[in-house]
Amino acid sequence: LYNIWTTAGAGPREAKKITMDEGREDGRSGVAWAPDGRIVYTVRKADSINIWTVNADGTNNIQLTDESGSNFFPVITPDGKQIVFTSSRSGNLDLWRMDLNGENQVKITGTPEKEDTASLTPDGKWVVYRRTDKNNLTTIWKISLTGGDPIQLTDVASNTPVVSPDGRTFACKYGKPKPNQPSKIAIIPIEGGEPIKIIDAPKIAGALFFRWSQDGRALTYVDDQNRAENIWAQPIDGGDPKQLTFFETGKIQRFDGKPDGGGFVLSRGNRSADVVMISDFR
Numbered sequence: 001l002y003n004i005w006t007t008a009g010a011g012p013r014e015a016k017k018i019t020m021d022e023g024r025e026d027g028r029s030g031v032a033w034a035p036d037g038r039i040v041y042t043v044r045k046a047d048s049i050n051i052w053t054v055n056a057d058g059t060n061n062i063q064l065t066d067e068s069g070s071n072f073f074p075v076i077t078p079d080g081k082q083i084v085f086t087s088s089r090s091g092n093l094d095l096w097r098m099d100l101n102g103e104n105q106v107k108i109t110g111t112p113e114k115e116d117t118a119s120l121t122p123d124g125k126w127v128v129y130r131r132t133d134k135n136n137l138t139t140i141w142k143i144s145l146t147g148g149d150p151i152q153l154t155d156v157a158s159n160t161p162v163v164s165p166d167g168r169t170f171a172c173k174y175g176k177p178k179p180n181q182p183s184k185i186a187i188i189p190i191e192g193g194e195p196i197k198i199i200d201a202p203k204i205a206g207a208l209f210f211r212w213s214q215d216g217r218a219l220t221y222v223d224d225q226n227r228a229e230n231i232w233a234q235p236i237d238g239g240d241p242k243q244l245t246f247f248e249t250g251k252i253q254r255f256d257g258k259p260d261g262g263g264f265v266l267s268r269g270n271r272s273a274d275v276v277m278i279s280d281f282r
Helices: none
Strands: 002-006 011-013 025-033 039-045 048-054 071-076 082-087 094-099 114-120 126-132 138-144 158-163 169-174 184-189 197-199 210-212 218-223 230-235 252-257 264-269 276-278
Touching (some): 002 039, 025 264, 048 071, 071 114, 114 158, 138 158, 158 210, 210 252, 218 252
Parallel strands (some): 002 025, 025 071, 025 252
Antiparallel strands (some): 039 048, 071 082, 082 094, 114 126, 126 138, 158 169, 169 184, 184 197, 210 218, 218 230, 252 264
């Protein structure tokens, strides 16, 4: 069982749980922090997954999608006006967009393949995403936020794209992993093609997902050292990873950074006594 939590900036602070309903799985299928301070997250109930929004203080908790299909993996456009998400409402996994208040829901993609796991360029023009074909090969593509013809960016096994803060590249899990070994992490030009850098970072490649740090110098991910899951940052140019949160118990399913770099929003196990510290996250 999971709820949505937020953390403050640098220094020892108490983490704050902002969704209180018991028996739900809040944010396990996605959570994002909008520029205006609202938090967008998923709620799983029985056989449905829907997208909700809530203020950072826990008020104004509103459901945005209805019960048709599953709706998950939300990301927010840089201008804070729209949400891009994955939905199965058409019988296949497609990318959709809607206004931040849930209005004007429009399908962006519509091929026979499964399309999900979106990331947005900083100018808000492009959606970079994962496509899974009939042979279960995953590759990375991009499409205009308004729809149109998709553009293929990789032609080898690649997964979980995340666009860099400067919009020039994206990072992704890359290559077919060997038995008992995770794939590599590749950094690829936003136009596609061969990687400009491949990082041997098994902790990141083995993680459920990852994000860029705000300054673009590191990738952040969840690791379970010391029997508790916390957020860590791995510099892309090498060096030791740095621990950013300091929970003593519990699990983190998804997270997103606050737009101004002053903390995180988390989907984590309901362990209300935990204390967290954020240090030097940029």
